[in-house]
Amino acid sequence: MSSTLAEQIDALLPQTQCRKCGFAGCKPYAEAVAQGSADINQCPPGGEAGIGKLAALLGVAAKALDPAFGTERPRMVAVINEADCIGCTKCLPPCPTDAILGSSKHMHTVIAAECTGCELCVAPCPVNCISMQPAADPDWTAENADHGRRRFQAKNRRLAQQEAEKAERLNRQKQLLAKIKSAKTSL
Structure with missing residues (x-):
């Protein structure tokens, strides 16, 4: 069974459900990234490594975590x-x-x-x-x-x-x- 792009993105997220990305949890954020309505650099818990994984999956360039959403720690x-x-x-x-x-x-x-x-x-x-x-x-x-x-x-x-x-x-x-x-x- 093949997974959707949103499911693949969700599988790469840390699953903190922290809402720091501006969404009600990891799955809604993954869906927004898949639809192109959210950027790959909005997840502080995932940090640089998470952004790198998302960039590789989506075939886009990695970028720094957007500080508007928090800092990596x-x-x-x-x-x-x-x-x-x-x-x-x-x-x-x-x-x-x-x-x-x-x-x-x-x-x-x-x-x-x-x-x-x-x-x-x-x-x-x-x-x-x-x-x-x-x-x-x-x-x-x-x-x-x-x-x-x-x-x-x-x-x-x-x-x-x-x-x-x-x-x-x-x-x-x-x-x-x-x-x-x-x-x-x-x-």
Whole structure:
């Protein structure tokens, strides 16, 4: 089975889902590059090596990372200062890979092996207890990217399933209310 150009581009991206490129994740960015509506130099986590891979795939000249999208740096992971964490859960929804473990009013922690270093959890934290630190393995690898992609897809499947279950519950409630209303009017 042959893959589309967007899929080939997506396979070369680091899969941080960080949105630094200006898109809602790696796949939308890959689609935009494939369509020619985004440039190959918008991915800070991919950096110079990623730009080189994209240039080779597309048969274009490599160029420097556009500083408007950030700067290249080693792979990072989020770390929560657990003593300062208030358990607000505001860091959980933005995490694209469910790498943060915690519940309301309880301390949270980051599962470093699942963290892509996207930094999306940092801004929502009201007590600034989340910092970014260099990952144990500072280089992006295909394995890191594949793992990040699988985690991101799993989270999206989970959220879609939750949404479908919620819609089904609401539908059953509406049907029950309609039956109750109908029974009351027939009395």
